[in-house]
Amino acid sequence: MPDDDDTAGTGDRAALGGSRRRGTFAVGDLVQLTDPRGKMHTITLTQGASYHTHRGSLPHDDILGRPEGIVVTSSNGTSFLALRPILDDFVLSMPRGAQVIYPKDAARIVGLANLGAGARVAEAGVGSGALTCSLLRSVGDAGAVYSYERRPEFAEVATGNVVKWFGHRPVNWTLTLGDMAHDLIQRDLDAVVLDMLAPWECLESVASALAPGGVLVCYVATTTQMSRLVETMRVQGGWTEPRAEESLLRTWHLEGLAVRPDHRMNGHTAFLITSRRLAPGTVLPPRKRRPAPGAYGEDYTGPGSIRDVPEE
Numbered sequence: 001m002p003d004d005d006d007t008a009g010t011g012d013r014a015a016l017g018g019s020r021r022r023g024t025f026a027v028g029d030l031v032q033l034t035d036p037r038g039k040m041h042t043i044t045l046t047q048g049a050s051y052h053t054h055r056g057s058l059p060h061d062d063i064l065g066r067p068e069g070i071v072v073t074s075s076n077g078t079s080f081l082a083l084r085p086i087l088d089d090f091v092l093s094m095p096r097g098a099q100v101i102y103p104k105d106a107a108r109i110v111g112l113a114n115l116g117a118g119a120r121v122a123e124a125g126v127g128s129g130a131l132t133c134s135l136l137r138s139v140g141d142a143g144a145v146y147s148y149e150r151r152p153e154f155a156e157v158a159t160g161n162v163v164k165w166f167g168h169r170p171v172n173w174t175l176t177l178g179d180m181a182h183d184l185i186q187r188d189l190d191a192v193v194l195d196m197l198a199p200w201e202c203l204e205s206v207a208s209a210l211a212p213g214g215v216l217v218c219y220v221a222t223t224t225q226m227s228r229l230v231e232t233m234r235v236q237g238g239w240t241e242p243r244a245e246e247s248l249l250r251t252w253h254l255e256g257l258a259v260r261p262d263h264r265m266n267g268h269t270a271f272l273i274t275s276r277r278l279a280p281g282t283v284l285p286p287r288k289r290r291p292a293p294g295a296y297g298e299d300y301t302g303p304g305s306i307r308d309v310p311e312e
Contacts, residue, residue: 027047
């Protein structure tokens with residue numbers, strides 16, 4: 001049976017509206033300290049505490065009551081820029097139980113799923129809670145996020161990260177320890193996001209949960225996963241023609257006349273597969289575009305192949 005909201009029990013449940021503080025720093029605020037080399041350190045402000053680093057100690061009281069964007073100095077004279085972290089920076093520094101969905105992919109998922117204030121979305125494979133934070137912020141207080149995770153240790157890490165980012169446990173977030181393939185009980189959802197090894201195992205339950213026109217976004221790492229997922233959707237029916245993409249992010253070096261791409265970039269992390277739920281009983285017209293030669297030849301053994309048909 002699903003075990004709603006009991007995975008970690010960390011933090012009081014509250015609305016999202018008050019989670020993005022402004023004004024002067026207060027006890028409990030997250031602060032991002034950036035050293036002269038550009039390395040970022042995230043701390044939670046506590047009265048009377050100090051942040052210790054090889055560059056000296058820095059009393060939290062030197063930051064409390066002061067505005068964002070200040071420079072504070074450690075005991076050995078090192079200067080740190082103090083700001084509240086943005087979600088991108090927090091995700092890259094958060095404690096991890098499983099690999100996080102990077103900000104470049106999380107932003108794209110939010111866009112592909114067409115999420116906005118009041119949307120209702122479910123996700124499977126909560127991991128470390130990185131995408132959960134983006135989903136909750138996108139749907140706002142009027143929306144709802146339903147997360148499913150099979151592994152309790154991942155659910156515990158994700159809960160801690162969500163609570164740390166928002167400062168409390170959002171009242172519109174339900175975390176269920178269970179398998180979405182069997183335990184998904186929500187209906188008329190606007191979107192579902194799958195980040196798991198075998199997303200095709202959840203297609204039937206997701207089809208029942210999504211409203212007609214609802215969006216399915218799947219995050220898969222390999223081409224073999226991508227092919228099996230897409231072909232299973234085609235065989236199952238009830239979905240628009242799936243679309244696949246990946247995002248590559250390259251930053252630039254900017255210094256006087258030395259304007260060039262950075263030597264390192266965020267390359268392939270995963271493929272994003274997107275499709276929408278058709279109305280019950282709807283059958284798509286046959287595809288007019290011919291498959292590539294050999295795409296479904298005798299060597300093809302995936303969903304819908306001759307070898308995939310069970311023998312009588």
